[in-house]
Amino acid sequence: MSDKPKHSLAKQPLIGIGRPVAEDIAMLLRELVSHLRQNRTQLREEWARRITEAELLTAMSKDEIFAEATSVYDNYVEVLESGSVEALEAYARNLSERIIPRGVETHEVVGIVLLLRDVLARSLFAKYQADFALLNRVLDAYEPAANRIANTVAVGFVQERERIIRQQQEAIRELSTPVLQVRERLLILPIIGVIDPQRARQLTEQLLRGIRANRAKVVVMDITGVPAIDANVANYLVQTVDASRLMGATVIVTGLSSEIAQTLVTIGVDLSKMNTVGDLQGGIEEAELLLGYKVVPVPQGEVRT
Amino acid sequence: MQVPILKQGDYLIASIQAALTDADLLELRDELAARVGRYRSRGIIVDVTALDVMDSFAVRTLRSIAQMLKLRGAETVIVGIPPDVAFAMVQLGLTLPGVATALDLEEGLVYLDEQTKAKGGRHGGR
Numbered sequence: 001m002s003d004k005p006k007h008s009l010a011k012q013p014l015i016g017i018g019r020p021v022a023e024d025i026a027m028l029l030r031e032l033v034s035h036l037r038q039n040r041t042q043l044r045e046e047w048a049r050r051i052t053e054a055e056l057l058t059a060m061s062k063d064e065i066f067a068e069a070t071s072v073y074d075n076y077v078e079v080l081e082s083g084s085v086e087a088l089e090a091y092a093r094n095l096s097e098r099i100i101p102r103g104v105e106t107h108e109v110v111g112i113v114l115l116l117r118d119v120l121a122r123s124l125f126a127k128y129q130a131d132f133a134l135l136n137r138v139l140d141a142y143e144p145a146a147n148r149i150a151n152t153v154a155v156g157f158v159q160e161r162e163r164i165i166r167q168q169q170e171a172i173r174e175l176s177t178p179v180l181q182v183r184e185r186l187l188i189l190p191i192i193g194v195i196d197p198q199r200a201r202q203l204t205e206q207l208l209r210g211i212r213a214n215r216a217k218v219v220v221m222d223i224t225g226v227p228a229i230d231a232n233v234a235n236y237l238v239q240t241v242d243a244s245r246l247m248g249a250t251v252i253v254t255g256l257s258s259e260i261a262q263t264l265v266t267i268g269v270d271l272s273k274m275n276t277v278g279d280l281q282g283g284i285e286e287a288e289l290l291l292g293y294k295v296v297p298v299p300q301g302e303v304r305t
Numbered sequence: 306m307q308v309p310i311l312k313q314g315d316y317l318i319a320s321i322q323a324a325l326t327d328a329d330l331l332e333l334r335d336e337l338a339a340r341v342g343r344y345r346s347r348g349i350i351v352d353v354t355a356l357d358v359m360d361s362f363a364v365r366t367l368r369s370i371a372q373m374l375k376l377r378g379a380e381t382v383i384v385g386i387p388p389d390v391a392f393a394m395v396q397l398g399l400t401l402p403g404v405a406t407a408l409d410l411e412e413g414l415v416y417l418d419e420q421t422k423a424k425g426g427r428h429g430g431r
Contacts, residue, residue, distance in 0.1 A: 204395075208388030215408060242400040246391040248384070248407035248416075 028141040032124070033081040039123060044073050047112075047119045054115065056108045060099075068095070069112075076116060080145050085152050092156030100161060109157045113150045120146070177203045179210035185217040186287050188280070192225030200236035204243055211249045218290050219244055220283040224255030234269040241274055250275065250290060254283035308333045310340060315347040316417055317379075318410070322355050330366040337370060341377045348417035349374055352410055354385030364399040371404045380420045382406065384413040 036043065048069045051057060057065050072095070079088045099109075124142060128135035177199070180188050187210055191203065207219065221240070226233070241251040253276045256264075264271060277283040288295060308329065311318045317340055319333060337349060351367065353359070371381040382405040386394070394400065405420075407413040 204392055205388065208391055212388055212408070215412075217408075217412075239395045243388075243391040243395040246383075246386045246394060246401060246406050247388065248409075248412055 024137070025141040028138050029080055029083075029145065032138065032142055033077055035123075035127065036077045036080070036120065040073065040077075043119060043123055044069055047073065047116050050115050050119060051112050054111060056111045056115075057104060059102045059104055068099075072112075073116065076149060079149055080142075083145070085148065088149060088152050089156055092153045093160055095153075096157045096160035100157075100164060106154070106158060106161070110150070110154045113153045117146045117150055173199070173202070177206050179206055181210075181214050181216070182284065183288070183291070183293070185215060185291060186220070186284070187211065187214060187216045187218075188220045188222060188284070190222045190225065190280075193227070195226060195233045195236060197232070197236075200233070200240075204236070204240045207240060208243055208247060211244060211247050216249050218287040219249050219251045220280065220287050221251055221253050222255045222280045222283065223253065223260075224257070224280065226255075226260070229260045229263055231267055231269060234264060234267075234271065238269075238271070238274070252277055252283045252286055254278065254280050308336075310336060312340075312344055312346070315345075315421065316350060316414070317341065317344065317346045317348075318350045318352065320352040320355075324356065324358065325363070327362050327366075330363060334366055334370050334373070338373055338377060341374055341379050346379050347421050349379055349381045350410060350413040350417065351381065351383050352385050352413075353383060353390075354387065354409070356390065357387065359386070359390050359394055359399070361397065361399060364394065364401060368401060368404055380405065380417055382413045382416050385409050 044066075048062075048066045051065055051069065052062065057068075060068070071091075075088055075091050079085060096109075121139070121142070124138055125135065128138055172193075178190065180190075182188050187207075189203070189207055189210075195203070207221075210216065211219065221237075223229075223237075237253065241253070244251045251274070253271075253274050255278075256276060275286075277286050285295075308319050308321050308325070310333075311320070317337065319337060321333075325333070340346065341349065349370075351370065353367075356363075367383055371383075374381050383401065384407045386406065405416060407416050
């Protein structure tokens with residue numbers, strides 16, 4: 001690289017020794033961009049090599065890394081030239097969308113951008129090593145721009161990740177609490193997964209609305225799918241049962257596993273007010289009894305096939 | 306604002322139409338206690354469907370109504386607590402222990418019929 005003619009820069013008038021003014025920076029950046037364009041192939045390869053060496057982006061194949069490196073490199077140079085971060089932001093979002101599902105971590109993305117910054121800085125050292133003052137001014141122009149780019153990519157990646165997480169939370173929340181009518185005036189509420197305060201609240205609200213809408217008299221709340229219970233969760237259950245009672249419905253809780261039963265006894269939660277039955281089947285049978293249903297098998301000869 | 310109290314056979318039905326002041330609640334209590342004696346009622350339904358706020362005083366008064374009327378020989382059932390109100394009450398720890406509740410007026414009547422029948426007293430109010 002160092003054999004590249006330097007005259008174009010050397011000929012420019014040097015404005016002061018201290019901080020370079022805006023025009024000077026623009027000029028230096030132009031110079032920089034043409035340098036990066038000229039050495040594109042070499043720098044890109046160097047970068048891809050460093051990525052592999054540092055064992056980043058292990059989820060991607062060598063070819064993919066190289067292809068991705070190329071487009072990041074071109075974008076990088078473009079942003080250095082135009083100074084517009086919007087294009088890079090869009091690209092960072094797009095890149096994140098593609099690589100997040102493949103399990104690429106935040107530290108890897110930040111790592112590769114920083115590596116590129118280092119690779120380019122190295123090439124600048126090599127190129128301007130003869131003239132220390134000039135090198136200083138080139139770095140003055142290069143560093144803020146490069147840091148801004150690294151920042152943009154990292155922030156874009158993290159934002160994309162957070163967006164995905166929010167989306168998934170939303171989806172889980174929507175799926176999480178069906179209130180189903182299995183018989184006239186009998187609802188079942190199967191709870192699956194961890195109960196947190198927000199979910200507990202939503203669950204209770206949905207159940208109370210369901211009681212009103214279906215004129216339910218008995219509700220079977222099945223917690224077979226709840227992995228663990230603590231004092232808070234037990235408290236939510238008690239609240240739900242009490243609120244349902246205020247609306248005239250009886251709640252039967254089913255599916256307390258032996259571990260959960262043990263935890264509840266150990267932490268001393270008072271569930272004596274609660275009507276509990278071993279499993280969902282037992283709960284529904286109990287509820288039918290309360291509602292006055294009697295399930296009788298059809299005599300042998302009349303079974304429809 | 307006074308609460309209309311309707312006599313329906315052996316039952317009294319108090320239907321709260323709008324937000325009540327504390328004084329209104331006490332008046333309702335006294336009026337119910339008086340009428341239970343006058344009509345020899347066996348059951349009372351207090352319909353709170355129209356209430357969108359239930360504070361601790363209201364809850365305590367409803368509870369004392371239920372207990373007083375029990376001493377005067379009548380069953381009380383509170384009906385029509387809206388879902389939001391029920392949730393808010395529970396969060397405030399106002400769970401009306403020992404007071405019967407039902408979804409709406411119809412359910413309340415069914416409940417009182419069952420109670421009076423179980424006691425083997427006179428026939429139900431309807």
